[in-house]
Amino acid sequence: MIPVQNKIYLNQLVSPCLKLEQLNQDFDLYAVHCTRKYISRALLNRNQEKMPTIKAVYYAKESNKDIIYILTSKNKTNPFELKRSLTELDDTLGRIDQLNFSEIDQNIILNLFLIQLQVFSTVKGCNLLGKLYINTNTEEGPKLKFEEVSFDKNLTINVQTRAFTQISYYKRYLGKSLLKNMKSWGRSPRYQINLKDSTIKQVANCYHEDEEDNWYLKHPARKNNKPNQTPFFYLDGKIGQARTSFLTSKSGIAYFLIDQLNRRYSQYFNKLKFREILATSYDQGISQKKRGDILLQQIQEFWGNKEIVLLDRIHESSEVLNNIVNFLEENLSIKVRISQTSSHFNLVLIHDLDYYSKEENKDKTDSYYSNQNEIIQNLTIEKVINKSGTVAKSALVNAIKELTVKAILELQNFEPLSTGIDLNSFVFYRYYTKHNQTLAFESNGTNFSITPVTTNYEDPFLLNNLLIERNDQLTTDVEFVILDKQTKNYYAVSKTTLKTMPSPALYKAANNQQGTLAYRNKEARNKYLAGLINLNYFYENSQLYYNVGVIGNGVQSKEPVASVIRKIESLNSNNRETLLNMQQFLQSMDVVWVKFKNLTVLPFPIKLMNEYMQKKIQDL
Structure with missing residues (x-):
């Protein structure tokens, strides 16, 4: 890997210079202190006509207390009139203070202006919801999704895909399971959405008897499912397509909104822009496709003298089974034998959980297979076979890759998939909350060992007070800890809210x-x-x-998720300035067998420790 210096951009704004005198001259700002545990956001939405002076509201939690910040035009009301009007709507509200703009955080001010934007694809009514919504739907229906946008305290802009599902859909398709979920759904706010007029309004704070079936809940159609995510980056470089395509991605939306804030409210702050950082970058110098081809060759060589059994647990047709076997032999030169009896290495055909959630299948036994003495990769028929009956190539190749990872875990040698990587000077630690267990990974050449940490004085999570009590169990915000054996220094690695962005030059060029x-x-x-x-x-x-990020050589026009910035913090108080050997550390992520054909965001020992823990759970 050859290091180069590059400018990279973050989703965090450079701290703006707010023109406080102008803000105080043009607007009045109020803080409503709430005495109830939950703020009813339906309160102002339902009574918008009674409160015409309100331009925008922002809901915040400070020192475990809920506060509603209300923005009005100058001299249109006063604390006493506002108190009287709000008390008519809800007599549980507490005191109301009139504030100077210098008394509140910058992100609150920016959010109050953001939610007022009425530009391309923004939804009307957001000024009373406290968050901006961008409409990415092409037609009205019982299942919708919006992009929810806001600034956090660190001035990072967050664009998140939110699902909205009509109450009528739950009643029509979920049947009995609706009753099981009513406890959580019953406490959820109700929304009235009109795509034709592009409006959203919160009409109720929770379930009540006379609610309308055409109201929406901010939930996916099925509990714990995520909506189809808007890609983080998308750009079609063809003539006339760049701007339109970029604005359908989260990063494009973020740039567009910052641009609109600058155009419409420049009298209240200097030009908003994303932070620029000078970073050291390592380009692998080889394309994603080439890396993938090399990986497939390594997998073929590994299985050259081994037998894999395709174990059918759901009694599929012989045609489907033969299609799977033929694909693996023709494309990967891997021989697989169909059998009703397991072997040491097994691909196991099962159904996914959605299959068993259907009413007609609820009495059937889950076909998931485990055996502590065997190497097993379960694969669902729903993923591996397309509706047309053809093999889903990527799903099947990924299943073989995962089986290979489990096999090298048994061998305790990563040489079949990674050569030329030296992690001898590091020990990796990861804490597993559900099992209250820390694992340690240590290597010697390509041989490695994974061991549970059994004593407190050897556990870096305990020694460095990295465990916190949350929901009656010990957990941690640290993803993993590294010990540099040469310097005897521990480093904690954790996620930040920062993500990398395309360059502003790309937005300008588009x-x-x-x-x-x-x-x-x-x-x-x-x-x-x-x-x-x-x-x-x-x-x-x-x-x-x-x-x-993704491998640069061969980068695609669409990337589904953002690249998260992670922090590496030295834990030794007497040696905090000693830096981790980054070139050696980054080797542990310069592999393409964790995230198939692309780099892994966490060191590959974490993947092996996760597989080790999963195996231990199945063996219990």
Whole structure:
């Protein structure tokens, strides 16, 4: 890996210079202190006509107390009139203070302006909900999704896909299971959404007897399911397509909204812009496709003299089973034998959980298979076979890859999938909350061992007070800990709220497109997408930070998720300035067998420890 210096951009704003005198001259700001545990956001929505002076509201929790910040035009009301009007709606509200804009956090001010934006695809009514919604639906229906946008205290902009499902849908399709979920859904706010007029309104704070079936809940259609996510990055460089395609992605939406805030409210703050960081980047110098081809060759060689059994637990047709076997032999040169009896290495065909959630299948036994003496990869028929009856290639190849990972865990040697990686000077630790157990990973060459930490004085999570009590169990916000055996220094690695962004130059180029926008050759990638690709790290305020993007050579036009910035914090109080050897550390993520054909955001020993723990759970 060859290091280069690149400018990368974060989803965090440079701290703006607010023009407080102008804000105080044009607006009045009030803080309503709530005495109830929950704020009824339906309160102001239901009575909007009674409160025409309110321009925007923002809901916040400070020192475990709920506060509603209310923005009005100058001299349109006063604390006494506002108190009287609000008390008519809800007599449990507490005192109301009139504030100077200098008394509140910058993110609150920015959110109060953000939710007032009425531009392309924004939904009307957000000014009273406290969060901005962007409409990404093409037609009205019982299942909708919006992009929810807000600034947090660190001035990072968050764009999250939210599902809204009509009450009528739950009643029609969920039947008996609806009753099981009414406890949680009953406490959920009710929304009235009109896509034709592009409006949203919270009409109730929870369930009540006379509610309308066409109201929406902010829940996916099935409990714990996520809505189809809007991609973080998407850009079609063809003539006339760049701007339109970019604005259908979360990063494009973020740039567009910042641009609109600058255009419409520049009299209240200086130009908003995302933070720029100078980072050290490592380009692998080899394409994603080439890395994938090498991995497949390694997998083929590993299974060359081993037998895999395809164990059918759901009594599929012989045609389906033969399609799977033929695909593996023709495309990967891996021989698989169909059998009703397991062997040491097994691909096991089962149904997914959605199959058993259906009314007609609820009495059937889950076909999931485990055996402590065997290496097993369960694969669901719903994922591995398309509706047309053809094999889903990526799902089947990934299943073979996962079986290979489990096999090298048994061998305790990662040489079949990773060569030339030296992690001898590190020990990796990970804490598993559900089992109150810390595991340690240590290697010697390509041989490795994973062992439970059994004594408190050897557990870095306990020694460094990294465990906290939450919901009656010990947990941690630290993803893993590294011991550098040479310096005897421990480092804690944890997620931040920061994510990398495309360059502002890309937003400008997309808006001013003249011809085809080329952005994926090497020079353009480093200019436009440096933070989204390859391995990057930077040093700031005595802390190391890193992120892992996709392989730059062969980057796609669409990337589903953002690259998260992680913090590396030295835990030795007498040696905090000693830095981790980043080039050696980044080797542990420069592999393509954890996240198939792409880099892994956590060191690959974490994957092996996760598999080890999962195996132990199944053996119980």
